[in-house]
Amino acid sequence: xxxxxxxxxxxxxxxxxxxxxxxxxxxxxxxxxxxxxxxxxxxxxxxxxxxxxxxxxxxxxxxxxxxxxxxxxxxxxxxxxxxxxxxxxxxxxxxxxxxxxxxxxxxxxxxxxxxxxxxxxxxxxxxxxxxxxxxxxxxxxxxxxxxxxxxxxxxxxxxxxxxxxxxxxxxxxxxxxxxxxxxxxxxxxxxxxxxxxxxxxxxxxxxxxxxxxxxxxxxxxxxxxxxxxxxxxxxxxxxxxxxxxxxxxxxxxxxxxxxxxxxxxxx
Amino acid sequence: xxxxxxxxxxxxxxxxxxxxxxxxxxxxxxxxxxxxxxxxxxxxxxxxxxxxxxxxxxxxxxxxxxxxxxxxxxxxxxxxxxxxxxxxxxxxxxxxxxxxxxxxxxxxxxxxxxxxxxxxxxxxxxxxxxxxxxxxxxxxxxxxxxxxxxxxxxxxxxxxxxxxxxxxxxxxxxxxxxxxxxxxxxxxxxxxxxxxxxxxxxxxxxxxxxxxxxxxxxxxxxxxxxxxxxxxxxxxxxxxxxxxxxxxxxxxxxxxxxxxxxxxxxxxxxxxxxxxxxxxxxxxxxxxxxxxxxxxxxxxxxxxxxxxxxxxxxxxxxxxxxxxxxxxxxxxxxxxxxxxxxxxxxxxxxxxxxxxxxxxxxxxxxxxxxxxxxxxxxxxxxxxxxxxxxxxxxxxxxxxxxxxxxx
Ligand SMILES: Cc1ncc(COP(=O)(O)O)c(C=O)c1O
Numbered sequence: 001x002x003x004x005x006x007x008x009x010x011x012x013x014x015x016x017x018x019x020x021x022x023x024x025x026x027x028x029x030x031x032x033x034x035x036x037x038x039x040x041x042x043x044x045x046x047x048x049x050x051x052x053x054x055x056x057x058x059x060x061x062x063x064x065x066x067x068x069x070x071x072x073x074x075x076x077x078x079x080x081x082x083x084x085x086x087x088x089x090x091x092x093x094x095x096x097x098x099x100x101x102x103x104x105x106x107x108x109x110x111x112x113x114x115x116x117x118x119x120x121x122x123x124x125x126x127x128x129x130x131x132x133x134x135x136x137x138x139x140x141x142x143x144x145x146x147x148x149x150x151x152x153x154x155x156x157x158x159x160x161x162x163x164x165x166x167x168x169x170x171x172x173x174x175x176x177x178x179x180x181x182x183x184x185x186x187x188x189x190x191x192x193x194x195x196x197x198x199x200x201x202x203x204x205x206x207x208x209x210x211x212x213x214x215x216x217x218x219x220x221x222x223x224x225x226x227x228x229x230x231x232x233x234x235x236x237x238x239x240x241x242x243x244x245x246x247x248x249x250x251x252x253x254x255x256x257x258x259x260x261x262x263x264x265x266x267x
Numbered sequence: 268x269x270x271x272x273x274x275x276x277x278x279x280x281x282x283x284x285x286x287x288x289x290x291x292x293x294x295x296x297x298x299x300x301x302x303x304x305x306x307x308x309x310x311x312x313x314x315x316x317x318x319x320x321x322x323x324x325x326x327x328x329x330x331x332x333x334x335x336x337x338x339x340x341x342x343x344x345x346x347x348x349x350x351x352x353x354x355x356x357x358x359x360x361x362x363x364x365x366x367x368x369x370x371x372x373x374x375x376x377x378x379x380x381x382x383x384x385x386x387x388x389x390x391x392x393x394x395x396x397x398x399x400x401x402x403x404x405x406x407x408x409x410x411x412x413x414x415x416x417x418x419x420x421x422x423x424x425x426x427x428x429x430x431x432x433x434x435x436x437x438x439x440x441x442x443x444x445x446x447x448x449x450x451x452x453x454x455x456x457x458x459x460x461x462x463x464x465x466x467x468x469x470x471x472x473x474x475x476x477x478x479x480x481x482x483x484x485x486x487x488x489x490x491x492x493x494x495x496x497x498x499x500x501x502x503x504x505x506x507x508x509x510x511x512x513x514x515x516x517x518x519x520x521x522x523x524x525x526x527x528x529x530x531x532x533x534x535x536x537x538x539x540x541x542x543x544x545x546x547x548x549x550x551x552x553x554x555x556x557x558x559x560x561x562x563x564x565x566x567x568x569x570x571x572x573x574x575x576x577x578x579x580x581x582x583x584x585x586x587x588x589x590x591x592x593x594x595x596x597x598x599x600x601x602x603x604x605x606x607x608x609x610x611x612x613x614x615x616x617x618x619x620x621x622x623x624x625x626x627x628x629x630x631x632x633x634x635x636x637x638x639x640x641x642x643x644x645x646x647x648x649x650x651x652x653x654x655x656x657x658x659x660x661x662x663x664x665x666x667x668x669x670x671x672x673x674x
Contacts, residue, residue: 141294162297166302189298
């Protein structure tokens with residue numbers, strides 16, 4: 001059943017969080033890079049996760065020098081580049097997924113340089129046209145927000161900023177002021193990659209953030225298992241799973257579907 | 268010492284956000300922003316403390332062997348029959364390159380900040396050796412990231428780092444050269460930021476590195492400006508330096524910034540020539556190099572149409588890098604400095620010419636600057652002066668040169 005999306009951008013994200021909250025759980029936001037292990041397989045992976053009840057997606061745009069990523073995503077995005085993945089193809093992928101009727105919010109996730117090369121205003125406009133709802137740039141701190149803030153505001157897209165365990169009160173205030181849609185909370189001091197356990201300080205860390213901002217908080221980095229999902233579901237407005245799903249994606253479409261189902265199933 | 272050893276008064280840039288005009292800034296993951304703030308604060312504090320200046324000045328004098336001399340290249344100048352060529356002898360600094368100036372400066376800062384674990388990246392191995400040396404001296408733990416391509420072509424420096432007690436961590440991702448070593452060092456820093464000091468080796472990266480590295484290297488130009496006037500009674504027509512990330516060049520240029528009669532010339536790696544697309548001439552090949560963002564700073568970046576970073580080529584590992592320090596991009600835009608390039612072949616030729624005419628075996632990096640001097644000198648009057656920054660010595664490059672020329 002294909003129906004046109006009625007709401008877009010920030011409003012779609014607000015609705016996503018409200019719906020999850022109404023069910024007493026956190027929103028499940030998988031990350032998956034376009035072009036891995038092949039272009040078609042990456043689209044199939046997103047489609048499968050949409051069927052399994054993912055609430056929204058981070059659509060990864062590969063970059064040759066991903067300094068915030070661990071070995072799993074480094075290797076996957078390298079394969080994606082070898083497969084000829086470009087910024088344009090990532091935007092087209094969103095268009096294709098929308099045409100298939102996938103209506104969950106999608107955020108483009110990519111390092112600054114390819115987006116700058118594409119043209120920042122042009123990128124945001126084309127992302128909106130393709131059906132994306134927001135933008136996440138891991139090497140863009142709020143200090144440099146002006147690169148995208150104007151165009152995101154104009155197009156009604158979310159511009160997400162990060163907070164980390166190292167962020168002090170001044171940083172928290174800055175992210176709270178500049179982020180739209182949600183704040184991406186990095187669970188640990190480190191790079192992306194599946195971890196065996198979530199850090200023990202998480203509850204206190206999130207409480208500290210909650211006391212300083214009303215923006216939705218989405219946790220990422222290290223979350224890989226259903227037990228992690230269960231743990232963070234009460235604490236967070238949403239959570240992101242990347243490396244574990246990417247690793248499954250390298251095995252088979254069925255493995256991605258199965259992991260997504262088990263992550264979503266415990267919420 | 269009557270005046271401060273680190274001359275921050277020479278600069279009015281970067282601005283508070285770390286920008287040199289439209290270049291520079293801070294494009295890094297949030298996790299390390301607080302560490303950059305802390306570093307910036309600690310550096311400002313150190314610069315305001317006469318004891319920090321005194322300690323660095325003392326080490327530079329009694330350990331590095333500063334001031335390094337300026338030598339007149341008489342036979343080379345005679346052979347070329349034009350301008351008189353003078354060499355600022357950073358090859359005579361302890362460890363054989365200018366990199367030690369920055370390694371000692373940042374090392375003292377790390378110690379002051381109470382950081383005990385030091386990480387660094389290296390291309391040619393000179394910054395790795397400089398850092399390993401400074402850390403041995405200061406008693407700090409040292410880990411150096413180095414691409415496996417560079418490990419192969421700079422074996423003597425790999426061995427030196429290990430002898431000096433550093434751990435050399437091979438980097439196998441991407442092009443396996445300097446760019447990838449920086450990626451890995453940044454990933455390490457993101458992970459261990461609370462205990463670790465990242466001792467970056469060139470005038471690049473996120474603010475405050477381009478400023479701080481420049482300040483620690485500006486001793487080159489401050490000394491040379493005085494020395495060249497003492498020797499020749501005049502300021503040079505031009506200062507010439509090779510440009511990898513840009514630290515030896517910015518260190519040389521800075522003291523001459525307000526000397527309008529002195530041209531500032533940076534020489535990039537022309538590799539196999541611009542048409543071959545196998546080079547690291549970020550300012551020469553504007554089809555594939557344009558302003559972009561790499562390793563936390565906005566500057567010229569060699570990239571494909573889609574913004575993916577391109578692999579570069581140079582015979583010299585120290586110049587083999589797809590971006591360039593942001594202050595150079597600014598100086599070029601302001602037309603205060605000019606940038607040209609020398610090919611592998613021209614650098615190899617200069618390497619041999621200096622060896623036989625002056626008894627100095629230069630680093631392949633520095634040979635690029637010499638190649639430009641060799642091109643220019645014959646076109647200039649005999650009473651004009653060219654000052655070349657001889658950023659390092661060539662012992663580390665003998666394997667590479669033997670590989671090309673045969674033994
Ligand atoms: C002797 C020498 N000169 C120059 C360079 C290039 O670096 P920079 O441009 O930062 O001076 C290097 C780098 O390793 C080097 O070893």
